[in-house]
Amino acid sequence: MTEHSHPSEAAAGSTPEGPAGHKPGEARERDLQLNLGGKPSGLRNPNRAVRGLAAGTLVLEALVLLLALMPIWVLRPPGGSMAAVTVALIAVVVAVALSATLRFPWGWWAVSAFQVVLLLLGFLHWAFAVVGVVFGLTWAYVLHVRRTVSR
Template structure:
């Protein structure tokens, strides 16, 4: 019986969304805040992956790779933890601090600083998307 309620047998029983007036404040997404959180989590996960891939070249290039390896592992743990807590509102500023921390690794090796600048741009874009999704759509 419950299945009959979910899937009407005739078209007359089905809802006609084209007949109702659409909500002008709706973005078209079912949950815009969730979409923004998911984007942030994916960006942080990709950052963690990119930082993990930086460990091997750092160990090959640097004379003393231990500080670089420790710094990268700490940053990876922070990125994964933030990606897992993307539902929390404080993750957005914490993600910006993470980007600054990666940029601050420039003295260890310039490539870490460049990666930090690139991911800072990605984070700014994610923040921009979050703000745009919070606004009512322009029609």
């Protein structure tokens, strides 16, 4: 409604204007179109949120690798060496260390390569292949989230 219009004109079919000259809901619609500063996710810091998701995934993967030590030890071939157990312990340390590299672009590539290496370690023991498949798919989802959230 403008200063020179009569209140009965507002009721006659036109939508009343707010204090800034906008129609109700118009400012909110504009803000939604601007998408809150170009962040489609609505998160204050989407990159940090995705790094947290990725780091959490890697820590969970390290825990699963620790839990896989017992099946690796029990299901080793008779007279088998401790190579698979040693490799599992190294993989735990690498997974935790890689979680600290996610603030760098090369860190994401390194974690992706780590998932492939775990799949290849399936030739040493099948438990590595299982962990590699499960967390490879999980990592693919994390990369999808990273791509969609931090546009």
